[in-house]
Amino acid sequence: MQKITPYLELDEEAKQLVDRAENKTITLTPSESAVLNQLIISLGVVCTKEDLLAAGWVDRVVAATSLTQCISTLRKKLEPYPEVVLRTIAGRGYQLNVSNRSHIKMLAVNDPVAVRDAIVDVSLLVKISGIVIAVMLMTYLWYSSDYHGLVKNAGTWNSEKTIQLNIGGIKQEVPLFYKDDVTHLHPSMWQKHLAPESNHLAQLTPYSGYAATDGNYYSMAVCPDYDKKGCPGHGLINIAATDLTPAGLNMDSFAELTKSMEQRIRYNRVIIPPTELGSSHFIEHHYHADIYYPVKGEMLVRSDISLSLIYEDDNSGKFYSAACVTDEGCLTTPIKYKVKGHFTQYREQIGELDVDVFQVKVSQKQLIKPDKVSSAAMPFYREIRKHEIIEEDLYFYRVYKDKETAVWIVPLLGNTVAWYKYDKVQI
Structure with missing residues (x-):
């Protein structure tokens, strides 16, 4: 030849x-x-x-x-x-x-020798042009990829600082997750909502915790009785402040009030239609948390949030979430908000902490509007209503997990951190 x-x-x-x-x-x-x-x-x-x-x-x-x-x-x-x-x-x-x-x-x-000869013999201008085009194509594919969106979102969070929490008279340094553009990171932004004169819980033991802020919500997640085995999931404390004015939360009264609020009928359940599961058996990874929002002069508002993951392979599957907002006086008809979609799970590093990031492609949002809303719950209704209108990918961050519990930063009612109970259900 x-x-x-x-x-x-x-x-x-x-x-x-x-x-x-x-x-x-x-x-x-x-x-x-x-x-x-x-x-x-x-x-x-x-x-x-x-x-x-x-x-x-x-x-x-x-x-x-x-x-x-x-x-x-x-x-x-x-x-x-x-x-x-x-x-x-x-x-x-x-x-x-x-x-x-x-x-x-x-x-x-198809001849590799011919290709090699062509590459070697081609002019420098053609080589440079080819490299430039390849770089431009790769850049376009990168910026339009789902993973770029995830990296961009995760890059707005930091965890290089800690703050000291004083819960029930026990002080503890906890990791802090915060957005890049947040300037107010003093511990008082979290602590000032707990009335110092009533910040005492007799049976509270040394705890583990996390704090987070996106500049609008200042939240904390606390697990009492935490030890080397992890968090047993009892007496979890999740508090998120939405107002800069000190709320004056009486921790002793708060503990009793949360018990009565959590004993009510729960309106919030993730119900997965059988038609979406087919005939095969699935494992539902379910997480649930109660988050409390204290505001000075207002009734205490609770949001119970459920997350459900059904894996279809090692790092992706179906995603369901449901949030329900009520107040301590039952004056607000439950505000229920559900999100359904498909998630892809990634492992990213925020600061020095390894975090599981779940990118959720939303396929359905459902807001069940209440008959009446108290003044205390109205800000949350507006927040959910705005969230329902805006169509975008959602990013959920799991910053800690053990056999019984997990800590999530969830974007449903602001970006709030909370300690969730975990259970695994065979469907």
Whole structure:
């Protein structure tokens, strides 16, 4: 085989041109094959008429017109390949030239050697242009990818600081998750909502906790009785402040009030339609938390939030969440808000902490509007209403997990951190 371009070869034995880009052959006469072979051997060099006559008609004496006719038919057969030029050099003979345009088709070639030759031989300008185009394509694909959106969202969070919480008279340093643009990170932003004179819980034991803020919500998640085995899931305390004015929350009264609020009938359940599960068995990973929002002079508002994950493979599956907002006096008809979609789970680092990030592509939002809303619950109704209107991907952050519990930063009512109870259900 004599290679003319990275995709065009001369098969002397079969007397034909082989076009690997188009996967076709072009038949040659013995004389055309021999003359073309001689021109390829002398590529770029002028071949005399005598040399070509000797190559094309071995041991035969023919007229010069035979060579002229041979060159004419070769040119017609090479017409589909404008980069292959057969020139007449007046008074001297003929010359075969191959331009660099032949490398344009190199991606269609299955021959790795031809591809390598094309890359090596191609001009510097073409190489640079190809690199620039490849970089631009990769950049476009990156910025339009789901993972870029996740990295961008996760990049707005930090966890390089800790703050000291004083819960029930026990002080403890806890990790702090905060947005880049938040400037007020003093512990008082969390502590001032707990009335210092009544911040006492007799049976509270040393605890573990987390704090978070997006600049609007200042939240804390506390697990009493935390030990090396993890959090037992009893007496979890989740408080989120939405107002800068100190709420004056009496912790002793708060503990009793939460018990009565949590004993009410729960209106919030994640109900997964059987039609979405098919006939196969699934495992539902269910998380539930009660979050309390103290505001000075207002009734205490509770949001119980449930999250359910059903994995379809190692890192993706169906996602369901449901939130229900009520107040301590039952003056607000439950405000129920449900989100359904598909999640993809990633492992990212925020500061020095490894975090599971769940990117949720929302497919359905449902707000069940209440008959009446108290003044204490009205801000939450407005927040959910705004959230329902805006269509966007949601990002849920699981910052801690053990066998019984998990800590999540959830974007349903602001970005609030809470300690959730965990259970696994066979469906």
